[in-house]
Amino acid sequence: MEKYSLLPQQLLYEGTVSEENFFVPEMLDKQWILNTHEESYFLKLKNQNLSKAEIRATGFPLSPQLVEREIQIAGGSVQAALFALEFGIGMNIAGGTHHAFTDRGEGFCLLNDLAITANYLLDNQLAKRILIVDLDVHQGNGTAEIFGGKPEVFTFSMHGEKNYPHRKEKSDLDIGLPDGIQDHQYLDILTRNLDRILNDFEPDFILYQSGVDVLETDKLGRLGLSHAGVHQRDKVVLSSAKSIQVPVMCCMGGGYSVKIKDIIDAHAQVFRLAQDLFF
Template sequence: MKYIPFVYHASYSQLALPSTHRFPTSKYHNLYQHALKHQLLFEQYRQTPSPIDKEILYAIHCPLYVEQFINGTLDHKAQRRIGFPWSNELVRRTLHAVNGTRLCAELALEHGIAVHLTGGYHHAHYDFGSGFCIFNDLVIAARSAIDAKKADKVLIFDCDVHQGDGTATLTQGHSDIISCSIHCAQNFPSRKQQSDHDIDLDKGCTDSDYLDHIRQILPYLIRLHQPDLIIYDAGVDIHQHDDLGYFAISTQGILDRDKQVISIAKMHNIPLAAVIGGGYSRNEDELTLRHSQLLIAANQLWL
């Protein structure tokens, strides 16, 4: 394969938020432009998702919650817990983004690797959203791949700095979806849930410590569970200068992590669907650079 298939929709960055809001909505468009400019991705290999079908959401989420979010009738407390003010733009963005991860998983199963330029909504639970996450794209993509008989078992390998608490609760009844979260013990959410595998690392975790854990845990999980697909949340909020992260990981450390994950998946011949996950900084160029490490790693190792 001579290219990296990827998924992107313009709605990802078309969300008007107050200037004081900490969510960097521009980062998706910035990364897309950066990737094309530096030939990390190529426009002819972009796939554009359609809005997800509500029936697919109902398979993972409470139908009443789904309807209330889409129709804008969630109560103020529930909407506030999500972290975004409700708008038609938010609904449009959400429905395209969640389906984008489904599409990314399909592309990975077909081509061996694929990247989604958003995704990683791991704080979304059965009947409520939290922490900028509305519907859990990771679990939906895993369930869809299994239901379509394209995989018997899927590993969600979550390297965002925050625990994937929604993924943990949503996969507890699904023995064919394995959840692993490698996160900061002292970070959001304050009340952790039980993933199949939780790796709690302390504040100030360094490159060498972090990479040692990746090197050990991912091959172990592959041997133990023998997944047919890995959905990888490549959050960069592990960075030492991230606004919401408490780790001490360098930009080089992010690249090394991504290279490790990709090389381990490739060595075991397991398709890898990567989402860019969390990353928070007022410095847009810095944030783009951090997220682009995933694309650099993919180009170096997969092509």
């Protein structure tokens, strides 16, 4: 999508970041992908052997370049998490591929970078209790499936109840929101539940899927948040992580407003918040 090239340009133009703040994601080693995804599925991706139905479910025409891109995105999220361990926060300008299951892709997601990153941190003993905060307008169904019954990872998805996917999986906490919900009600629900999770679960790492398809201008979202509401949403999550001194890795997730400016502005402000709060 166009936003992946425009967002870095905007951040550089406004001075939020400099060139030295960017890193080029490395290709993630296969062993870390296979800690999350079934080998038979990954081999089908690599060998371009998905069925027509499986390809249709992903929403993408399958190509070797697409698979390589997904591997690189996952590598970027892992690297951003390692930066977060050092600096308190790390950002992936892509990622948030929360519809990928252990054995299949869905909804423009082939590999689940959130789950791969969580398992990487756990398997390398870099974290013991990981909270995944998914505030994209669509439920993180793949993430929920991957971590079902795994107490080391708490999955929290706050999403449009009547939006995709129509068949929801079971996260540790799912909050389905009504169409058209406004800033005040949304932020009240988020703050109360996030505070409770942080107190009860006591994570030592947070992964944040900060999709901006919750905007009222979004073509697919059906919710009613303003730009100010999205800014406050991100501030709630980042300031909560900062206050309890828990590292946080942010990935961008969805955003489908008619005007590309709305998408870029909404994504850019989480980077501005990261600079204001952590540096």
